[in-house]
Amino acid sequence: MSADRWDPELVPDPAGRTQRPEPTCPVEVALAAVAGRWATLLLRDLMAGPRSYGEIRAALPTLSDKVLADRLRDLQDRGLVERRVHPGFPQRTTYALTPAGALLRPLLVELYRTGQALQAALDAGRDGAGR
Numbered sequence: 001m002s003a004d005r006w007d008p009e010l011v012p013d014p015a016g017r018t019q020r021p022e023p024t025c026p027v028e029v030a031l032a033a034v035a036g037r038w039a040t041l042l043l044r045d046l047m048a049g050p051r052s053y054g055e056i057r058a059a060l061p062t063l064s065d066k067v068l069a070d071r072l073r074d075l076q077d078r079g080l081v082e083r084r085v086h087p088g089f090p091q092r093t094t095y096a097l098t099p100a101g102a103l104l105r106p107l108l109v110e111l112y113r114t115g116q117a118l119q120a121a122l123d124a125g126r127d128g129a130g131r
Contacts, residue, residue, distance in 0.1 A: 052092065081101055
């Protein structure tokens with residue numbers, strides 16, 4: 001595809017002009033940040049502010065302790081969540097978004113809106129096909 005054929009809204013600069021998925025493509029970076037089961041829900045809940053493990057666990061009761069610990073560790077490894085240990089007795093640990101994690105808010109909002117619109121369009125298509 002020639003440079004003049006790139007949609008400037010979808011591909012505003014050369015970083016996105018790839019011929020295959022590249023880990024440095026901005027779209028791939030954003031998708032990798034929210035990829036994985038439970039990641040969007042954990043990020044969503046942490047958007048409201050720091051939470052203890054117990055608070056996260058209570059907000060997502062069907063999430064097992066093992067998976068929660070794994071997902072939090074994964075989000076930490078991605079640089080999106082930080083684990084904070086607060087002094088005192090008993091010692092308190094909270095999880096909070098990093099500045100990079102907070103940048104995902106508009107993406108999550110738009111993913112939700114797009115999901116609603118897409119679901120409505122798919123439902124309408126099914127309803128129309130059944131007539």
